[in-house]
Amino acid sequence: MLVRLLYVSQPVGPITTTVTTSILVKSQANNKKANITGILCQGAGLWLQALEGERSQVNRLYSRIMGDRQHHNLEILSMHEIKHRQFEQWSMALVHLDKDDPMVKMAHPEFDPYSASAEDAMSLLDVLIKSSSPITMMDA
Ligand code: FAD
Numbered sequence: 001m002l003v004r005l006l007y008v009s010q011p012v013g014p015i016t017t018t019v020t021t022s023i024l025v026k027s028q029a030n031n032k033k034a035n036i037t038g039i040l041c042q043g044a045g046l047w048l049q050a051l052e053g054e055r056s057q058v059n060r061l062y063s064r065i066m067g068d069r070q071h072h073n074l075e076i077l078s079m080h081e082i083k084h085r086q087f088e089q090w091s092m093a094l095v096h097l098d099k100d101d102p103m104v105k106m107a108h109p110e111f112d113p114y115s116a117s118a119e120d121a122m123s124l125l126d127v128l129i130k131s132s133s134p135i136t137m138m139d140a
Contacts, residue, residue, distance in 0.1 A: 001054065001055045001081055002052065002053065002054065002055075002081065002082050002083070002084075002085070003052070003053070003054075003055045003058050003079055003080060003081055003082060004050060004051070004052045004058075004078070004079070004080065004082045004085075004086070005050070005051045005052075005058050005062055005076065005078070005079040006048070006049070006050050006051075006076070006077040006078045006079070006118050006121055006122065007048075007049060007062070007074055007075060007076045007077060008046060008047065008048050008049075008073075008074070008075050008077060008113040008114060008121070009046070009047045009049075009071040009072065009073055009074040009075070010045060010046060010047070010071060010072060010073045011042075011045070011046075011047060011070060011071050012069065012070055012071055012072055013070070015042055019070065020042065020094065023040070023070075024040070024092060024094055024135075024136070027040070027091065027092035028091045028092050028136070030061070031053075031061070031091040031092050032091045034053060034057040034060070034061065035053055035054065035057065036051055036052065036053035036057055036058065036061060036091065036092075037051075037052045037053065037085050037087045037088050037089075037090055037091060037092075038050045038051045038052055038087050038090065038091075038092055038093075039087050039090060039092070039093050039094075039095060039125055039129070039134065040092055040093070040094050040095075041094075041095045041096070041097050041124075041125055041128060042094065042095075042096060042097065043096045043097030043098055043099075044097050044098070044099045046097065046113060047071060048097070048113050048121060048124075048125070049065075050086070050087060050122070050125060052082065052085045052086065052087060052088075058079075062076075075113075075114060077113065077116075077117075077118040077121050078118035086122075090134065090136060092136075093134035093135065093136050094134060094135040094136070095125070095128040095129060095132060095134050095135070096128070096132065097124075097128060099111070101131065103127055103130075103131040104124070104127060104128070104131075107123070107124070107127045108120065108123070108124050108127070111124055
């Protein structure tokens with residue numbers, strides 16, 4: 001059964017290029033093996049991540065991510081069955097969230113993932129993917 005899990009968290013320390021690169025490189029290697037796809041959005045003191053794959057694999061990965069001391073205040077926004085992957089081209093891509101980005105301001109002026117619906121959070125990811133090129137380290 002294919003599912004998508006969407007969660008939000010807060011980094012414990014500053015998000016440096018080293019932190020981001022390490023997460024992306026690990027994610028892209030591990031996720032390929034587990035046939036997981038997704039997107040990681042970072043910025044404005046947040047991480048917002050969508051993980052897609054077989055339910056058991058997504059659960060296993062989320063348990064690992066939950067134990068990562070680089071972030072806290074993890075909150076699942078949704079986890080549900082899907083017919084098709086939305087991020088199938090990326091084992092893990094990165095998009096930056098800049099609350100001052102005019103596209104973000106227009107579409108989501110008061111965006112706060114801790115109170116937003118999962119639908120709103122997915123729509124924000126969609127805006128970010130369309131307004132900037134998602135970054136990948138290893139994927140074509
Ligand atoms: P290694 O890096 O080789 O580490 C071995 C073991 O050491 C880990 O299993 C763990 O028990 C422990 N360990 C290592 N680093 C830490 C740490 N910082 N905190 C606590 N224990 C640690 N990983 C993915 O595979 N896919 C993803 O999509 C993904 N997304 C992430 C998104 C965010 C916002 C964050 C913060 C992390 C993400 N990670 C992701 C990383 C994940 O949390 C694990 O650190 C990673 O999966 C472990 O990779 P590994 O099993 O190859 O272990």
